Amino acid sequence: MNTRGAILRSAPGQWEVTDLVADDPRTGELQVKLAASGLCHSDDHVATGDMPVGHYPFLGGHEGAGVVTAVGPSTPGFSEGDHVVFSFLPGCGRCRYCANGQQYICDSGANLLVGSRWDDAESFRFQTSDGTAVGQMCGLGTFAEVTTVDVRSTVKIPDDIPLEVACLVGCGVGTGWGRRCRPVRSGPGTPSS
Structure with a gap:
């Protein structure tokens, strides 16, 4: 499918919007029309080169939400028209970490910044118009x-959740999950923080 997306050709570099070709989904994959994508500081770290990636050109974006437009063969649980949000941390549900309730360190996430599919370093789902393979940030590439x-890396959500709000859950909640906050108290005789 022809589409457009924001890629980096090198780092440090600038995001460049260009024509791309997205492969049809294979088994265990979905094709999704994005409704919204967030811009995270991690995307900036990739552009400055502070967070190196494994393959250029590289399609940015790792938090987004949209509508499923195609479902790969033998991929149960999803249908065209489903609303979904992405998780930058994949969860296979079967590895030792997922089985122990530690989905945040799923084996599938070991190669998030390589740009290829997690289980095959030579397998990409995007190409430039001249056929050059394009890596996807966290296997997602939501800047397309x-x-x-x-x-x-996909979670089906109810259709009544606004996609522009849901997209922020894919990184913002996952990143802030372990943050501990303490309330700030102020007033007469109370120390403020």
């Missing part, structure tokens, strides 16, 4: 109009 993703 349409993306092809693995179901391990």
Whole structure:
């Protein structure tokens, strides 16, 4: 499918919007038309080169939400028209970490910044118009109009949740999950923080 997306050709570099070709989904994959994508500080770290990636050109974006437009063969649980949000941390549900309730360190996430599919370093789902393979940030690449993703990073959500709000859950909540906050108290005789 022809689409457009923001890629980096090198780092440090600038995001460049260009024509891309997204592959049809394979088994265990979905194609999704993005409704919204967040811009995270991690995307800036990739552009400055502070967070190196494994393959250029590289399609940015790792938090987004949209509508499923195609479902790969033998991929149960999803249908065209489903609303989904992406998780930058995949969860296979079967590895030792997922089985022990530690989905945040799923084996599938070991190669998030390589740009290829997690289980095959030579397998990409995007190409430039001249056929050059394009890596996807966290296997997602939400800086595109349409993306092809693995179901391990996809969560179906109710249709009444606004997609522009849901997209922020894919990184913002996952990143802030372990943060501990203490209330700030102020007033007469109370120390303020």
